[in-house]
């Protein structure tokens with residue numbers, strides 16, 4: 001695991017840097033913040049991919065990275081929060097896949113992991129405040145896809161119903177906006193999916209509700 005603070009510090013939200021915000025969010029409880037399960041869109045879109053090298057951007061508690069590693073992928077998993085990377089690494093040990101995952105701490109707006117990957121995946125790479133340069137990060141993500149590889153970007157289509165005005169400064173782009181922001185050369189990529197989808201999620205007090213998310217899946221053509 002890469003240790004130390006993420007390179008550079010951007011003040012982004014309520015007087016906190018993104019790193020401080022996420023360390024506090026994850027460090028505020030010994031309980032998991034997320035479910036520990038892989039994201040449904042990763043399972044839907046990633047199950048038929050041949051395992052190779054994967055990059056998980058904003059990996060959080062590692063549910064996706066661990067799922068990929070169990071399926072035979074070698075995973076580089078990145079997050080800005082050292083607190084969550086330690087938690088994720090413990091879960092990977094428990095799952096018996098620690099040797100297949102390289103946990104790296106980066107503020108992706110400042111530094112980006114080296115290498116080329118057969119799958120680059122970014123699930124819910126959202127952050128409060130207006131500081132995270134998401135479009136720039138996603139362009140770097142596209143550049144890191146190997147020929148023949150896949151870029152999978154999944155995001156929320158809107159805020160949750162119980163907190164509609166929580167983070168008004170965060171823009172949640174449509175999948176078409178995400179695609180346009182990548183500015184991919186038309187003859188070098190194939191769009192496999194670019195759409196909204198609905199999924200069931202547990203809200204506060206465990207009450208189920210339907211959330212709309214969006215998915216963009218593009219393949220870099222060989223040659």
Ligand SMILES: C[S@@+](CC[C@H](N)C(=O)[O-])C[C@H]1O[C@@H](n2cnc3c(N)ncnc32)[C@H](O)[C@@H]1O
Nearest residue numbers: 022034058059060079080081107108123124127
């Ligand atoms: C909404 S969570 C999603 C976590 C995980 N992908 C999932 O689906 O469960 C967003 C994650 O992005 C990370 N993150 C936010 N800003 C980041 C940045 N600038 N660089 C790297 N990771 C960042 C956060 O620490 C957090 O773990």
